[in-house]
Amino acid sequence: xxxxxxxxxxxxxxxxxxxxxxxxxxxxxxxxxxxxxxxxxxxxxxxxxxxxxxxxxxxxxxxxxxxxxxxxxxxxxxxxxxxxxxxxxxxxxxxxxxxxxxxxxxxxxxxxxxxxxxxxxxxxxxxxxxxxxxxxxxxxxxxxxxxxxxxxxxxxxxxxxxxxxxxxxxxxxxxxxxxxxxxxxxxxxxxxxxxxxxxxxxxxxxxxxxxxxxxxxxxxxxxxxxxxxxxxxxxxxxxxxxxxxxxxxxxxxxxxxxxxxxxxxxxxxxxxxxxxxx
Amino acid sequence: xxxxxxxxxxxxxxxxxxxxxxxxxxxxxxxxxxxxxxxxxxxxxxxxxxxxxxxxxxxxxxxxxxxxxxxxxxxxxxxxxxxxxxxxxxxxxxxxxxxxxxxxxxxxxxxxxxxxxxxxxxxxxxxxxxxxxxxxxxxxxxxxxxxxxxxxxxxxxxxxxxxxxxxxxxxxxxxxxxxxxxxxxxxxxxxxxxxxxxxxxxxxxxxxxxxxxxxxxxxxxxxxxxxxxxxxxxxxxxxxxxxxxxxxxxxxxxxxxxxxxxxxxxxxxxxxxxxxxxxxxxxxxxxxxxxxxxxxxxxxxxxxxxxxxxxxxxxxxxxxxxxxxxxxxxxxxxxxxxxxxxxxxxxxxxxxxxxxxxxxxxxxxxxxxxxxxxxxxxxxxxxxxxxxxxxxxxxxxxxxxxxxxxxxxxxxxxxxxxxxxxxxxxxxxxxxx
Ligand code: SF4
Ligand code: SF4
Numbered sequence: 001x002x003x004x005x006x007x008x009x010x011x012x013x014x015x016x017x018x019x020x021x022x023x024x025x026x027x028x029x030x031x032x033x034x035x036x037x038x039x040x041x042x043x044x045x046x047x048x049x050x051x052x053x054x055x056x057x058x059x060x061x062x063x064x065x066x067x068x069x070x071x072x073x074x075x076x077x078x079x080x081x082x083x084x085x086x087x088x089x090x091x092x093x094x095x096x097x098x099x100x101x102x103x104x105x106x107x108x109x110x111x112x113x114x115x116x117x118x119x120x121x122x123x124x125x126x127x128x129x130x131x132x133x134x135x136x137x138x139x140x141x142x143x144x145x146x147x148x149x150x151x152x153x154x155x156x157x158x159x160x161x162x163x164x165x166x167x168x169x170x171x172x173x174x175x176x177x178x179x180x181x182x183x184x185x186x187x188x189x190x191x192x193x194x195x196x197x198x199x200x201x202x203x204x205x206x207x208x209x210x211x212x213x214x215x216x217x218x219x220x221x222x223x224x225x226x227x228x229x230x231x232x233x234x235x236x237x238x239x240x241x242x243x244x245x246x247x248x249x250x251x252x253x254x255x256x257x258x259x260x261x262x263x264x265x266x267x268x269x270x271x272x273x274x275x276x277x278x
Numbered sequence: 279x280x281x282x283x284x285x286x287x288x289x290x291x292x293x294x295x296x297x298x299x300x301x302x303x304x305x306x307x308x309x310x311x312x313x314x315x316x317x318x319x320x321x322x323x324x325x326x327x328x329x330x331x332x333x334x335x336x337x338x339x340x341x342x343x344x345x346x347x348x349x350x351x352x353x354x355x356x357x358x359x360x361x362x363x364x365x366x367x368x369x370x371x372x373x374x375x376x377x378x379x380x381x382x383x384x385x386x387x388x389x390x391x392x393x394x395x396x397x398x399x400x401x402x403x404x405x406x407x408x409x410x411x412x413x414x415x416x417x418x419x420x421x422x423x424x425x426x427x428x429x430x431x432x433x434x435x436x437x438x439x440x441x442x443x444x445x446x447x448x449x450x451x452x453x454x455x456x457x458x459x460x461x462x463x464x465x466x467x468x469x470x471x472x473x474x475x476x477x478x479x480x481x482x483x484x485x486x487x488x489x490x491x492x493x494x495x496x497x498x499x500x501x502x503x504x505x506x507x508x509x510x511x512x513x514x515x516x517x518x519x520x521x522x523x524x525x526x527x528x529x530x531x532x533x534x535x536x537x538x539x540x541x542x543x544x545x546x547x548x549x550x551x552x553x554x555x556x557x558x559x560x561x562x563x564x565x566x567x568x569x570x571x572x573x574x575x576x577x578x579x580x581x582x583x584x585x586x587x588x589x590x591x592x593x594x595x596x597x598x599x600x601x602x603x604x605x606x607x608x609x610x611x612x613x614x615x616x617x618x619x620x621x622x623x624x625x626x627x628x629x630x631x632x633x634x635x636x637x638x639x640x641x642x643x644x645x646x647x648x649x650x651x652x653x654x655x656x657x658x659x660x661x662x663x664x665x666x667x668x669x670x671x672x673x674x675x676x677x678x679x680x681x682x683x684x685x686x687x688x689x690x691x692x693x694x695x696x697x698x699x700x701x702x703x704x705x706x707x708x709x710x711x
Contacts, residue, residue: 053400072544073548108547108549109393109394110499111430111504112544115506128396132396135395148553148554149554152391153395153397160406161354161357162390163354163359175596175597176593177634179636180634193662193663197625197659198629199627200361200671202675203364209356209357210352210354210382211675211680212385213681215682216384219409222456223406223452224402227401227405232397232399255681258680258682262681265684269685272416275456
């Protein structure tokens, strides 16, 4: 009797309706795509190849794997810079779509791959181009990946620093232990007092990395408005974007009031302080 | 390591401006001069009053490191969670009589966010860089970049603004809308290069013997893997095979620098990972960096020179206990170590209490009485709680600066230093003109 006869036999027991559906995974390991996603993947593919940086960053590939040998992310994730470069260089719309779902977010942006690649590819850069694409189009997977960043994005967009002392809360950074968070349990004083003990006046705040002047944050926001960052963020999180616009409107009001208050001092001053209107 | 003849050959090749790829690398500074002649941008020059020191970069090109009249380009991560980093730097500047500005009119480079979430683009990043450059220029103080990522980003952005006319014109238009113009600094300078340039003055002020200390160095990726031609090298440090900073200052101070097999690896920060996927950062930092530093090199301290690296290497260790890995290797920035060796207060200045891995043992090895310093600091905290005014390294900002990036007496554009701008005199915390 052949060995095959001893193998467990599994009969096909799908309902007719189930059998009519395409398999959830195609044999290539690709996800099942809805017609809308298929259309979007084509748009993304075209936009990706039209990005002016594409031809500057993707120069060719030997498949040597030198980049992956030094890659920190490759040690812990199902990810490799060699594969990313291959997808960029020779992949089709579906392979690009797959990479945009999750893989692009494994990269640490350390630039080790760039330094090792004999072709001079900018692999970290092309991964950023892919990420920008996924943000601009507000891909569902990207929204999920970036969901924890609402607070830091708010800070970044309104005052231009990424963290604040009050973000480093002991319950969120429990793995950092009791010392690293300026917790009052260790020192017996509030986080505000801990910040006062830093001998630099602009750092004595818990709400930002340092105090940022109103003019500076308005100039920054203008950059975001005029370089398409705000529109990009709208695609990802419209509610957050509207909230940011409201915060900045309040700061503009504050700026206008301050212009009145300090009118005499400002009259004698030259440079942007004299001309910037908020 | 290569032998002496091989090292010489590599260095000769480098002066031909070639990287391993065989591609010629152009010196962006030469193109900057041409663009300035055409009126497309202004160059913020390093002048004699910046008291520059000459160093060499990867290809043997000269790089001027200004040591005086500096504009602190702070790092958001440092100021947010390892504030002893900037306070040590400003303290060393006070001790060595250097003038500087530490203002609220600066944003971060925003590149942490870009590398973490990609919610930006190169034009925006270039405009943010150029806005900060212009602010430094109008105060007539040369920008000194605290963060490795800001340094890497600004090198990239300067290159982009020089090489890409479309980006340059767009950024210039945005800047003009706010009364600013496109100014590029003659050099992008990382603070660790300043520390290295100041080595003779730092060593002359050393108060503690650090010769018993074994240090391992983590080289921040964005210092030398981004735009590699701008990083500083020195034949006397690793035979010119690795960047000269921050190792140089440790050697100058007399510490023992030990090597370990994974020196080339990143720290595990990952930009996004340190906030939302810390299990990766922790595992990478502990397994690939801290363990070899302790097991191979028997290090007493890990020294690095970037925000993300100090944060990741230091703060990832505490939880290692859960896996039986209680390394608790202290992690400090080069300038914190230098300040401590010069006698800075470990808590009031070096602010070591924000670090997760205790530094007590290291301080003891350096001969520093941390117990009395800690008691003194506890008393200081109580006093602050009761309303005592905090001790400051320089005069506080004026009330008007909460709103406006005020003109401090400078004339625009700065051709020659005919009018001195307000600077902080070191030591006494008063503003001088
Ligand atoms: S930049 Fe990204 S892909 Fe390249 S080595 Fe670092 S983690 Fe890997
Ligand atoms: S190092 Fe460069 S050539 Fe080699 S596999 Fe990676 S991208 Fe391709």
